Structure formats: structure tokens, C-alpha cells
Amino acid sequence: MAACYADGITAGISATQYGSNNSVTTAQAALMMMKALGYFQLSKDFGSDWQVATVKQGSKIDLFDGIVAGASTAMTRNDVAQLTLNTLESTMVETDGM
Known part of the structure; x- marks a missing residue:
């Protein structure tokens, strides 16, 4: 969890709470x-609404x-597993080093 927070993958629910x-x-999981x-x-990648983006x-x-x-409902364990599989099958973003 700390590594994900440090890498910007997770953010928590406030400046002092992780949740x-x-x-x-x-x-949120996506x-x-x-x-x-x-x-x-x-x-700026989010535009005006992070959830829509x-x-x-x-x-x-x-x-x-x-x-x-x-999008705004809690996930079942099955949905989390499916989301994880879909993520593993996705292509990572390629950066141009800038």
C-alpha cells in the first residue's frame, strides 16, 4: 500500500487519512x-471530472x-478479479521521455 501511495497509484480520502x-x-479501482x-x-489528464475521464x-x-x-457502486470480489485480469491484459502507456 505504501509503495502504491508513493508511486501515485493511490491517494487516500484526505490529506491525513488513507481509508x-x-x-x-x-x-476508484479502475x-x-x-x-x-x-x-x-x-x-490535467482528468479534465473537469476524474470519474467521467x-x-x-x-x-x-x-x-x-x-x-x-x-461506476459509483462498490465492487464484488468477482468484479475486482475481472478488473485485475483486464488490466493485466491491457497495454501500458508508452511515454516519449518528456
């Missing part, structure tokens, strides 16, 4: 997975294939 015992929504793939490295980009890379939970 490790809270449930996670589909959009955002973590996409950050691990290299998406959304800058705040996450669902839009996740749909483009088939991250939600086989997932029945809505």
Missing part, C-alpha cells in the same frame, strides 16, 4: 489500475469487460 478499510467503487498502467499521470478511458481499453458493477 484502507473503506469499500472501493468501480471507478483509476488505480489505469494509473499503474501509466494513464492519468497529471491532474476514468470511465471513458477505461472503456476505450476494455477495462470494464465482464464487470457488472456501476
Whole structure:
């Protein structure tokens, strides 16, 4: 968890709380997975709404294939496993080094 926080994959629920015992929504989990793939490295990448940007980009890379939970609902263990598999099958973002 600390490594994911340090690498910017997770952020927590406030400046002083992580929320490790809270449930996670589909959009939140997808955002973590996409950050691990290299998406959304800058705040400007989100536009005006992080959740809309996450669902839009996740749909483009088939991250939600086989997932029945809505973007703002808590995920089942099956949906988390499917999201993880979809992430592993996705291509990482290639940077140009700039």
C-alpha cells in the first residue's frame, strides 16, 4: 500500500487519512489500475471530472469487460478479479521521455 501511495497509484480520502478499510467503487479501482498502467499521470489528464475521464478511458481499453458493477457502486470480489485480469491484459502507456 505504501509503495502504491508513493508511486501515485493511490491517494487516500484526505490529506491525513488513507481509508484502507473503506469499500472501493468501480471507478476508484479502475483509476488505480489505469494509473499503474501509466494513464492519468497529471491532474490535467482528468479534465473537469476524474470519474467521467476514468470511465471513458477505461472503456476505450476494455477495462470494464465482464464487470457488472456501476461506476459509483462498490465492487464484488468477482468484479475486482475481472478488473485485475483486464488490466493485466491491457497495454501500458508508452511515454516519449518528456
